[in-house]
Amino acid sequence: MQLHAIRAFDDNYIWLIDASDGKHCAVVDPGQAAPVLEYLDKHQLTLSAILITHHHHDHTGAIDELVARFGCPVFGPHNNIAGITHRLEDGDTIKVPDLPLELAVLACPGHTLDHIAFYAEPWLFCGDTLFSAGCGRMFEGEPKQFFSSLQRFRQLPEDTLVYCAHEYTAANLAFAKAVEPDNHMLDKHSQWVQKKRQQDMPTLPSTLALEAEINPFLRCHLQSVKDAAQIHAQTSLGDPVEVFACLRNWKDNF
Structure with missing residues (x-):
């Protein structure tokens, strides 16, 4: 697997985890959809999961648009963030779909x-x-x-x-x-x-x-x-x- 920094806003990094199979990836804290979609289209990757660390909009703003296109699960805190499909608590372990992770x-x-x-x-x-x-x-x-x-x-x-x-x-x-x-x-x-x-x-x-x-x-x-x-x-x-x-x-x- 490889990691890539996708830039968003003025100084955000959206981290992309590439499964290195030429097909699948996950992203961490996508605040903007456009730079993520541009990267995925350029490298012909399918988004298999979204990981969210907290509720601020510059970390969650792209959830709806990315899920609408890829239908992928969204892992994040156990609270009221819209779009989270798998609500997590301390000590949980997750298997990221389509990635050996x-x-x-x-x-x-x-x-x-x-x-x-x-x-x-x-x-x-x-x-x-x-x-x-x-x-x-x-x-x-x-x-x-x-x-x-x-x-x-x-x-x-x-x-x-x-x-x-x-x-x-x-x-x-x-x-x-x-x-x-x-x-x-x-x-x-x-x-x-x-x-x-x-x-x-x-x-x-x-x-x-x-x-x-x-x-x-x-x-x-x-x-x-x-x-x-x-x-x-x-x-x-x-x-x-x-x-x-x-x-x-x-x-x-x-």
Whole structure:
């Protein structure tokens, strides 16, 4: 199987999982139908499944049009998203039709309460929960929830490939440098990201090993990150959850 990034809107990636049989594929979080249909027509592929991580329209907007054409099942959170045919909960395992692929379902509330991720070693489709060098805004969850979701990802193998849904890496790195100006890995990765973007290429997937080195939201346990958060908040902070909450608020206004 192979993965391809289909661009949508200004900075979304719709991940296409190609069965490599020349016939079938699945897509993750299709917010727009046109770029997906263009790719499928160009490569003469049949859409066998749609995977949805959460309810935001830039991840679900193409469901109706794609299902109307292909009649494929739609796997997603156990809530009221229109068009979901298979409603999933934490711990479920799904077999993707026509693909040699089983995916574990991981609940990861924080960005939204209904957010789930799909995992099959070494792939993690994490929607807007984890970004390269960052994480999603906390629209619905609580800091403890969101922090726990990220910690759950950290328990996966370090060579896990992180397929998030937005090209936010450069902006996230700018914030990460404000938090840890002495982190030399940030400078090194920023140079790589700049070259990729100059070539109009994605900076994804990342890896959990890399994120452990550059992502402040995965580094809340470190004294350097805690110190930076305390200086920004102008108050003392306790456990890593408080540090995470401070970082998220800081990033929201960065």
